[in-house]
Amino acid sequence: MIFLLFGFRTRDKVASRRWMVCEACGVHAPQTVVKRSTKFTLFFIPLFPVKPGTYYMQCDNCGTLRRVDRRAVTSLAA
Template identity: 40%
Template sequence: MFFLFGLTSRERMLFARNATCHFCGQYVPQRVLQRRTKLTVFFIPLVTLNRKRLMVCSNCGATSKISAGQQRAMAG
């Protein structure tokens, strides 16, 4: 008997908001993404192992991690 298991990562764009990029210094739209990594068995996602919130600059493409509190502050 064998088990087919692995990890899958999915990204979802939550929202975009104008802000100053920490890397290039430009005031441009910043996309806020959520990346989830899940354990799968027979291609069925079972458990979320990792959840990251990322801010991506539309000008330079730089990516930085943000906390849940920072995400709520940017959304509201």
């Protein structure tokens, strides 16, 4: 009998961090840009991406997580 172990794994990767005013709490605090990607795994080895990476910005003060456009990420990194 052969068992195939497969599934999906979602990982977060810090893309950049910048001091800005948070839209939710209004505090000048570090805002972390996170890239979230989901990959297909076979025997716990990530093989290929299933969904394109989405970017989120998280406030380090209040923890609010909001989605960010890809073009905005490139302007935030500069």
